[in-house]
Amino acid sequence: MTLIIARRVVSLLAVVVAMTRALPAPTLRERQAITALSSTQISAFKPYTNYASAAYCQPESTIAWNCGVSCQANPTFKPVASGGDGNTNQFWFVGFDPTLGEVIVSHQGTNTQDILSLLEDVDIIQESLAPTLFPGISSSIKVHSGFAGSQSRSAPDWQGNDYGPLTRCRYCTARRHFFPLHLPGVTVRFIGYGLPRVGNQDFADYVDAQSASVTHINNKEDPVPILPGLFLGYHHPSGEVHIQDSGEWASCPGQDNESDQCIVGDVPTIFEGQASDHDGPYDGVEMPGC
Ligand SMILES: *[C@@H]1O[C@H](CO)[C@@H](O)[C@H](O)[C@H]1NC(C)=O
Numbered sequence: 001m002t003l004i005i006a007r008r009v010v011s012l013l014a015v016v017v018a019m020t021r022a023l024p025a026p027t028l029r030e031r032q033a034i035t036a037l038s039s040t041q042i043s044a045f046k047p048y049t050n051y052a053s054a055a056y057c058q059p060e061s062t063i064a065w066n067c068g069v070s071c072q073a074n075p076t077f078k079p080v081a082s083g084g085d086g087n088t089n090q091f092w093f094v095g096f097d098p099t100l101g102e103v104i105v106s107h108q109g110t111n112t113q114d115i116l117s118l119l120e121d122v123d124i125i126q127e128s129l130a131p132t133l134f135p136g137i138s139s140s141i142k143v144h145s146g147f148a149g150s151q152s153r154s155a156p157d158w159q160g161n162d163y164g165p166l167t168r169c170r171y172c173t174a175r176r177h178f179f180p181l182h183l184p185g186v187t188v189r190f191i192g193y194g195l196p197r198v199g200n201q202d203f204a205d206y207v208d209a210q211s212a213s214v215t216h217i218n219n220k221e222d223p224v225p226i227l228p229g230l231f232l233g234y235h236h237p238s239g240e241v242h243i244q245d246s247g248e249w250a251s252c253p254g255q256d257n258e259s260d261q262c263i264v265g266d267v268p269t270i271f272e273g274q275a276s277d278h279d280g281p282y283d284g285v286e287m288p289g290c
Contacts, residue, residue: 034261037241037249042283045217047074047100048191049282053289055091055106059083061290062093070289077104084108109194109287112224112278119144119196119227126200126233141206143199144228188212193287194224194278197234204255207237214239217249218263219280223273225263230256242266243282 050073057067059082065071076099084091090108097104110118126142188211195216207214216239218225228234240252242262252262259265267273279287 034253034257034259035251037251042249045191045215046283046285047097048104049193049285050074050289051077051104051106052109052191052193053285053287055093055108056086056288057091057290058086059091059093062091065095067290070285073285074099111288112275115196115224115278116227116275119224138202138206141199141202143203144196144234190214192216193280193282194218194222195236196224196227197230197236199235200233201235204235204237208255215241217241217243217282219243219282220245220277221267221272221274222263222277223267223270223275224278226267226270226273230264249283 050070054062054067054070054074057070061067062071063079063082065077065079071077074097077095077097079093079095081095082091082093083089086108090110092105092107094103094105096102109115125145127145128139128142129137190212192215195218214237216225216236218240220243225236225240236256238253238255240257240262242250242252244250244261244266250261252259256264
């Protein structure tokens with residue numbers, strides 16, 4: 001169930017999903033005040049930031065794990081499958097990090113100009129999620145139609161079926177590798193960078209109700225996370241971390257916290273936004289890593 005969140009939100013964004021059998025780190029949403037992350041807490045995100053950055057690289061280079069600095073930053077990684085065309089279907093890869101003891105699923109984000117034009121599109125329609133991809137989900141949970149479409153195109157590529165092989169992966173280390181998505185006892189962590197608002201209030205509440213830890217990191221004046229607007233009925237789940245101009249990382253409690261230490265207060269409209277902030281740097285890591 002928890003991975004459904006991951007499957008859903010990964011469609012257009014630079015994201016990393018890490019799965020481990022270890023106990024989860026304390027989730028950021030448990031904190032009530034806006035607090036600054038310690039340098040140790042910031043550093044703990046770095047492997048995932050590099051995985052997200054590597055997701056922009058050609059599948060030929062991520063399957064060989066020779067994509068350059070983003071790959072070298074996590075030298076023990078064992079890739080299992082890579083795919084996408086970087087165009088209609090974003091690049092992605094899946095593998096195992098023995099240092100972290102985690103399965104990593106990483107998915108490329110859309111380039112800034114394309115995602116801004118998609119999000120600013122006046123034709124913003126919400127739709128329910130495809131029951132084939134999200135069995136049993138309530139139809140009151142709605143997401144941006146562009147995300148729903150992109151998701152149903154790309155998810156089957158890296159997801160396989162629930163216990164089946166990655167049938168459509170372009171580059172696989174093992175043709176019949178099985179990638180189980182519903183292992184009991186597996187902790188799922190979702191870390192996204194510069195996420196737009198994906199769905200409605202019911203969607204945000206649904207994500208918050210899952211046991212998976214969700215963190216969405218917003219850089220400075222990136223306008224993408226404030227789109228589509230709250231007034232259009234879009235809401236973020238909890239778990240925001242906002243990188244301030246000072247470089248401090250603030251943990252923002254609740255959904256769409258309006259404090260000026262968080263993205264909603266800091267970037268009230270897209271005119272205060274700075275599109276180049278979408279690409280980072282996130283603790284020194286630029287998001288297109290290739
Ligand atoms: C925003 O953060 C403050 C802590 O400074 C908290 O009291 C408030 O409830 C939060 N707002 C929302 C909408 O969660």
